[in-house]
Amino acid sequence: MHAFPTEWARAQFPALQLAIEGQPAIFLDGPGGTQVPEPVIKAVCDYYRKNNSNLGGKFITSQNTAELVQRARVQLAEFLNARAPEEIIFGANMTTLTFSLSRALGRTWRPGDEVIVTSLDHDANITPWRLAAGERGTVVRTWEVDLETCTLELADLQRLLSPRTRLVAVTLASNAIGSVIDVASVCRLAHGSGAQVFVDAVHFAPHGPIDVQGLDCDYLACSAYKFFGPHLGVLWGRSQLMEQLESYKVRPAPGCAPGKWETGTQNFEAIAGVQAALAYLREVGYRTSGQAILHDAMNVIREHETHLGQAFLEGVRSQHRIEIYGSADPEACGARTPTFAFRVHGVTPAEVAEKLARAGIFVWSGHFYAVDLVDRLGLAKDGGLVRAGFVHYNTLEEVERTLDALARI
Ligand SMILES: Cc1ncc(COP(=O)(O)O)c(C=O)c1O
DSSP states (O other), X not given: OOOXXXXXXXXXXXXGGOEETTEEOEEOBGGXXXXXOHHHHHHHHHIIIIIOOOTTOSSHXXXXXXXXXXXXXXXXXXXXXXXXXXXXXXXXXXXXXXXXXXXXXHTTOOTTOEEEEESSSOGGGTHHHHXXXXXXXXXXXXXXXXXXXXXXXXXXXXXXXXXXXXXXXXESBOTXXXXXXXXXXXXXXXXXXXXXXXXEOTTTTTTSOOOHHHHTOSEEXXXXXXXXXXXXXXXXXXXXXXXXXXXXXXXXXXXXXXXXXXXXXXXXXXXXXXXXXHHHHHHHXXXXXXXXXXXXXXXXXXXXXXXXXXXXXXXXXXXXXXXXXXXXXXXXXXGBOSEEEEEETTBOHHHHHHHHHHTTEEOEEXXXXXXXXXXXXXXXXXXXXXXXXXXXXXXXXHHHHHHHHHHXX
């Protein structure tokens, strides 16, 4: 195993060259969207230059586009460890795909059925289910976040599950505070009650390997712009379920998956880009383990990010004005993503973000659409939280510079 190729990785991302008042910018905005490596930019441009077309034509650009979409499905199936490429569905983004699935699933629910959402999740994994349930007279139960740990306790889920539960919608990792949820256990419990599980993997995807078969979930969604690709949503669904469900589609569209879920013309240039993002990740794997295997690459990234997270939390320990929400234990960094939510005593989150931006450090502030979590924490009227999110292209030097900048606030 070789050392993590930080210098090589950073050289792939043109955006990282940005300087603010002579200092290199530090991108800690990854949970809102990561930067893209040069091969992704090239793949998007090349698609327009060489293959721009719609599907179904007898001519070469149309045929190339069809091949490109199929190749991308195969690669995403590997990324998620899906059973077949046909289980991969493209769409505008996670939110739109979740609305589409929620409408189709809602049609199978009856009054008195129950669905479970969490107060830890991004709203894209709450409101679509609430609205679908509202249309069917289905009861929505909330799996409340434990405010001490900012995570979800399985015992609380167990109390909510009943023979009427049709679906549990849960995140793989919190986009606000980085806690990782034991979704395999969620699936075991939910399936034991006869319920299905929809997983929001948007935040987790850039930080570690996803294995839909290992998790044994039923549906999972992610977004390529969070894992170094273009703005594109990806939905995975167990093929048997996706075939049975009735999708909302226009007439000549195919009656089988994935086509029956992919409404309208797809974003082919983004689909070209996501392939290049996965090829980039494969190369990270090759440069560390000698094998271009996606899951190995994501494990290596997870390990590297753990060091960044530990350094950040160790540095924060001596800054008594900073309060971390969620796990602040450097030893427990392997069990979370390096996404840290905090407040600086006496300064609003927006002011912290502004001051850091002036120092060339990009963080988000507010609720990050984790509206229930921020509400439960009692911070909704108080500006929410500051969020610093590290990804694999960040460095220990950047962690140090961020800690210095925070100490000066
Ligand atoms: C955890 C999580 N879920 C869902 C979403 C929504 O994703 P999209 O922008 O693809 O709709 C986001 C976006 O920030 C997210 O972080």
